[in-house]
Amino acid sequence: MNIELHHRLSGRKLEKWHALLKEAGLAPTEEPDVIALVFDEDRLIATGARQDNVIKLIAVAADRQGEDLTSCVITALKGEALAAGHRHLFIYTKPQNKFTFSSLFFYPIAETKDVLLMEDRRDGIASYLKSIPAPKAGGKVGAIVMNANPFTLGHQYLVERASLQCDQVYVFVLSEDKSDFSALDRLNMVRLGTAHLPNVTVTETGPYMISSATFPTYFLKDRDSAYEVQCGLDIEIFCKIIAKKLSITHRFVGSEPFSAMTDKYNQSLAVHLPANGIEYVEIERKATDKTPISASYVRTLIKNKDLAALGDLLPESTLNYLKNKELI
Numbered sequence: 073m074n075i076e077l078h079h080r081l082s083g084r085k086l087e088k089w090h091a092l093l094k095e096a097g098l099a100p101t102e103e104p105d106v107i108a109l110v111f112d113e114d115r116l117i118a119t120g121a122r123q124d125n126v127i128k129l130i131a132v133a134a135d136r137q138g139e140d141l142t143s144c145v146i147t148a149l150k151g152e153a154l155a156a157g158h159r160h161l162f163i164y165t166k167p168q169n170k171f172t173f174s175s176l177f178f179y180p181i182a183e184t185k186d187v188l189l190m191e192d193r194r195d196g197i198a199s200y201l202k203s204i205p206a207p208k209a210g211g212k213v214g215a216i217v218m219n220a221n222p223f224t225l226g227h228q229y230l231v232e233r234a235s236l237q238c239d240q241v242y243v244f245v246l247s248e249d250k251s252d253f254s255a256l257d258r259l260n261m262v263r264l265g266t267a268h269l270p271n272v273t274v275t276e277t278g279p280y281m282i283s284s285a286t287f288p289t290y291f292l293k294d295r296d297s298a299y300e301v302q303c304g305l306d307i308e309i310f311c312k313i314i315a316k317k318l319s320i321t322h323r324f325v326g327s328e329p330f331s332a333m334t335d336k337y338n339q340s341l342a343v344h345l346p347a348n349g350i351e352y353v354e355i356e357r358k359a360t361d362k363t364p365i366s367a368s369y370v371r372t373l374i375k376n377k378d379l380a381a382l383g384d385l386l387p388e389s390t391l392n393y394l395k396n397k398e399l400i
Contacts, residue, residue: 211239
């Protein structure tokens, strides 16, 4: 038996990889960073892959089940991930695979009928929550989740409105580096733009609030339902773990006239949050000249270096931050 690690496949190895995945009912939606192949002579009998910090596409030939091949694949991928600087790994899988991955030292975070999310740290999400200041006893505790790419007057207006309605507000800024501005820059812009609000706490989402950019669909039979499945898992983590720990009673969102996908997610929140004892509050998006402020439009102005127009759409704190960082 021989284990190989590849950054890219071609020729016969690529054909064998696709054939084994098809046999297992899996289909890759993008090329992973690393692919592990386990061969018995010339036959591919097991595989797995890593994309960023997510282990995925684990498959073992039907007649080679029970030979501890999954463990071989996971061990190889964990070693490679550590060498590449990834010290915290996740697996999205079918709920019926919980025992298999638990035996390989992955721990459940959240589960729905369609998907199970696990991590390789026993206390991963608990440690994350301990890093966030606890709320004061009693009172209304609000939450906002935003990408803030970049932080606009629209974002600031939403936070200000929430802060007026709550004793404390948590603003969670997405930690993924898949935006025009880095996670650190977005976090800093939000902190600067809300510094005048003493009852607002700005924090990272860490890896525990999921976006459609990273949610895998390879194991779903009905991939058209992927967004609904992702929403369900995201809401499960927020309601059952994060909101429970931080005593969050209200979640605030801005109205969404531009993105059909975000609006659909908001509709899911409107249904599921109240069922979990959390009030859903939608705030009409701030507008200038009767046009709702759009972060994507702001990014276009930044690329065009239209400072005059940006002054009407960005807080002074954001504008100064972008200038000081030479991002405009």
